[in-house]
Amino acid sequence: MEKSLKSIAELNKKQFSKRQAIIKAGIEIITEKGFHCTKISDIARKANVADGTVYLYFKSKDDLMIKSFDYLMTAKLQSMKEMVRDIENPLERLQKFFALHVKMFSSNPHIVRYITIELYQCPEFSKEKEIRTMLHEHFNYIKQLYDEAIEQKLIKPINTKVLIHIIIGHTEQMLREWIHSDRSFSLAERAEDFAEILRYGTRF
Amino acid sequence: MEKSLKSIAELNKKQFSKRQAIIKAGIEIITEKGFHCTKISDIARKANVADGTVYLYFKSKDDLMIKSFDYLMTAKLQSMKEMVRDIENPLERLQKFFALHVKMFSSNPHIVRYITIELYQCPEFSKEKEIRTMLHEHFNYIKQLYDEAIEQKLIKPINTKVLIHIIIGHTEQMLREWIHSDRSFSLAERAEDFAEILRYGTRF
Amino acid sequence: MEKSLKSIAELNKKQFSKRQAIIKAGIEIITEKGFHCTKISDIARKANVADGTVYLYFKSKDDLMIKSFDYLMTAKLQSMKEMVRDIENPLERLQKFFALHVKMFSSNPHIVRYITIELYQCPEFSKEKEIRTMLHEHFNYIKQLYDEAIEQKLIKPINTKVLIHIIIGHTEQMLREWIHSDRSFSLAERAEDFAEILRYGTRF
Amino acid sequence: MEKSLKSIAELNKKQFSKRQAIIKAGIEIITEKGFHCTKISDIARKANVADGTVYLYFKSKDDLMIKSFDYLMTAKLQSMKEMVRDIENPLERLQKFFALHVKMFSSNPHIVRYITIELYQCPEFSKEKEIRTMLHEHFNYIKQLYDEAIEQKLIKPINTKVLIHIIIGHTEQMLREWIHSDRSFSLAERAEDFAEILRYGTRF
DNA sequence: CATGAATGAGACTTCATTCAT
DNA sequence: CATGAATGAAGTCTCATTCAT
Known part of the structure; x- marks a missing residue:
């Protein structure tokens, strides 16, 4: 037995x-x-x-692709959300959330390419509602943080979609160069420079 | 005759x-x-x-891809550079240059997917020095404008690499969503929001 | 197990x-x-x-061609050499070797066409050093037997290259006709006639 | 007009x-x-x-091949036959005929590859009776010379088929090596060695 | 007669997927 | 469950041949 x-x-x-x-x-x-x-x-x-x-x-190569994405993201996104759950100030929460992203992307540089390019090569993906939804929800969460910060007048009233694109986009570019240059610069330093621009760009 | x-x-x-x-x-x-x-x-x-x-x-499918890209881009990029050549103030020139980009992308939505996704699917692309160079030069041109602006103390002394990554990255993300959402929003509006963040983020 | x-x-x-x-x-x-x-x-x-x-x-059609040739030849050539190894008199060894060839070609009529024509149609062949070497060595072995026989004054001093060409050439022609005529005559008989001409043509 | x-x-x-x-x-x-x-x-x-x-x-690529062969050979073979027509002794005639062959091949090295290899690559060739006939007749002419010589007891009574195969075969092999070795040896010399072996091999 | 752009059948080869072991 | 040899559909590309000019 x-x-x-x-x-x-x-x-x-x-x-x-x-x-x-x-x-x-x-x-x-x-x-x-x-x-x-x-x-x-x-x-x-x-x-x-x-x-x-x-x-x-x-079931298929497509299925592997989609399940892989799920594996990559779901747990990580969820845990990140939980780690900032108790921070009251939305800007601080955002900052922390943001730092977690940089950390996650840095230690999983694959994710970016997965999300932004490879997923779209998989014919089945576009039919796969779940994943699109998951991504959408995640981005939406960041958007919500910003929206909250805007509401509390901690930052200027800005289109938060733009913010999302700035963050994701910069991260991708930075990581891409980082990879191509054989990690020849400090991600944390760059991230700090980036955060400053964003801070100044969004404050009143 | x-x-x-x-x-x-x-x-x-x-x-x-x-x-x-x-x-x-x-x-x-x-x-x-x-x-x-x-x-x-x-x-x-x-x-x-x-x-x-x-x-x-x-010569091949790859060749068609690369030639198509050339057809889409070369002339357009060149003409945009020429259109801002006579603007003295580098910041203004930058602003105009950006506006031209938005306009071009808006009226040639195919370019976006080409630049951001498809080009990277073409095995020959990575070997094709010309195009990579063309894109690189283009981004470098923007970097130069910023360097000039910094030199003239029009903006804060900022790591221009970070700026480039922000710009390229945001543009790519914005365009990608634009495509995926079937052009459901105004590029010009978004670009304006973006420009404002950047303006505030980089000024003294 | x-x-x-x-x-x-x-x-x-x-x-x-x-x-x-x-x-x-x-x-x-x-x-x-x-x-x-x-x-x-x-x-x-x-x-x-x-x-x-x-x-x-x-790997490819070319590869199949080259491997087929190897399959046809390598073992056979080697075993033939071994079968005559212990015959002291070079002329006798030659005769035996010769008989083995006729036998081999008779039971593998494909080989001849392979060696003399098809191999040269395979683009990859010319790059394939091994096979060219193998053929060359084989022909060289026959040449050596003749050279030895000449040295021991068992036959006239004759250009042994010519002998090789006579042997290979006659064999090919004979087999070609044999195939085209649906094996309407006795190979052994013809081979005997041929051997006699050669014997008389090369003796002192 | x-x-x-x-x-x-x-x-x-x-x-x-x-x-x-x-x-x-x-x-x-x-x-x-x-x-x-x-x-x-x-x-x-x-x-x-x-x-x-x-x-x-x-009509086609095949047709060009066949017509080219005709262009290369017909006239030449005919004229060679005519050049030996008046030699009474069949053995001498044979000798002269051979010499003419060597001369022709030497000054038209393309013919060799054409006859021995390329012709057999042309799918239409095997159906093309004319050319096969032409080649056949040519070889037959040589056979007749030998038969005549045998009849006149100038040489031993030998299977003339074997003789033809020896001659054709040796010629082909010799020429093939000649081509592959970039004409690195004298055809005339080899032909002389060959003729001697044949002479001794066929005399009483 | 001459042209050469256009055709399209068909070749080689790849690789996701299956299934007998 | 695991294997990996086998499958065969499908794609890229070639090139002999045609035909409108």
Whole structure:
């Protein structure tokens, strides 16, 4: 009995780790070579599984893409939200949230390319309501923080969509150069310069 | 003699229009379906030519992509630079230059997807020095304007790399959303909001 | 354990036989229709595999050609050399070697066309040093036997290159006619007539 | 009237020279690159005509191949036969005939590759009775000379088929090596060595 | 006759997906 | 569950041939 339970646990763990290995391998290679230039066999090899195994966990390449995104984002976004939940002042909350983003993107540079480019290469993605919604909600959360700050007159009344685009966009560009230049500069420093411009640009 | 001249003219016109038809069809379909999901036969059909004809005008699918981009951009960028050449004040020049960008992007929405996504799907692109250079030079031109403005103490001494990343990044994000949302908002308005943040963020 | 071993054996056998089936089909059709007129799908159909399967075993059509040649020749040439190794008298060794050639060519009439024509149709062939070397070495071996015989004054001092060309050339012509005439005559008989002419033509 | 005649003459000359230019260009390029790697447009360019023009003079690429062969051979073979017609002794006639062959091949190295390889790449060739017949007749002529020599007891009674195969075969091999080695040896010398072996091999 | 732009059939090759083991 | 050999649909590109000028 005990043995059987243990086996199941191990099995689950194995399954879990195999699924996860595939997702991680997928993210890494797709980010590097692009969705269409990434072959299932590349992913399988990197994940140390057989090609066919990929199809035990995912319906298709598209499905893997979408599930990978989910894996990348959902937990992280959620935890970030929770980490700033108790900060009262919306501007401070924003600043913290913002710092968490920089940290997350820095330690997961893949995400940016995933969100901004690769996801759109996956034919199934556009039909996949869930993910579009998830992204939308996340951006909306930042927007809400800004809206709140505006309401409390902590910053000027500004189109918060613009703010979102500035933040995401700058982050992407910065990371892209960072990667291409082999991490030749300090992300934190740049982020600080950026934050200052934004602070001045949005205060009364 | 007259006939001969006419023939040549007609011939050129025909050739020109066929090449152009292929480029236009290519841009349209690639913009809609993405580089990898666009088949040469799709383009050929839309351009009303045989598949093989595409290869009379372009070495490969990649080549068509790159040439299309050139067709979209080169002349436009050049003419924009010339239009602001005579504005003395670098900040004003910058402002005008930005406005021109917004106008251009608004009337050539295809360009956006090309720059921000599709170009990066084309395997040959990364090897194609010319285009990368063209884009790089263009961004550098903006950087120079800022450097000049800093020198003339019109704005704060700011890491202009950060500025470039903000501008490029925001533009890309804005345009991407614009495309994805089926042009549901005014680029000019957004650009104005953006410019204001930047103005405040960089002034003394 | 036993089962596992058996499985591996079966797997190898299957793989082996599939690869071999493709090579055999390739040789047969290429020999019949020529390298350029032979389509991969022809070969695949004859080998009872899908078109794509060919590419699991060979990098390209060129590669199949070169590997086929290797399959046809390497082992055979080696074993023939070994079979005559212990014959002291070079003329006798030559005679035996010679007889082995006739036998080999007779039972593998494809080889001749491969060596003399098809190989030169394969664009990759000229780059493939190994094979050119192998052929060269083989011809050189015959040449050496003759040189030895000449040195021992068993035959007249004759340009051994000429001898090689006579042997190879006659064999090819004979086999060509043999094939075209549906094997209407005895190879052994012809070979004997040929050997006699050669014997008389080269003795003191 | 005179003018008209002249025009027609010129026209004919032009036509003639154009057809001939195409044939010559074809032979040159096919010999160099092989039948299948030679494109009609290559030939047209070298012949200074438009692609379409080739089809005014030849039904197809195959047809050009066959007609080229005809152009290369017919006249030459005929004239060679005539040059030995008056030699009474069949063995001497044979010797002279051989010498003429060597001379012809030496001054028309393209012919060799044409006869031995390229012709067999042309799908239409095998159906083309004429040419096969021509070659066959030519070889038969040699066979007749030998038969005559045997009848006159100038040489041993030997299977003349074997002789033909030796001659054709050796010639082909020799020429093939000659071509592949960039004509690095003297054909006449080799031919002399060959003739001696044959002489000794066939005499009483 | 001459042109050469246009055609389109068909080749090679790739790779997501399946399925027998 | 896992494997990976096999599949075959589909895409890019070539080039002999045609035909309007």
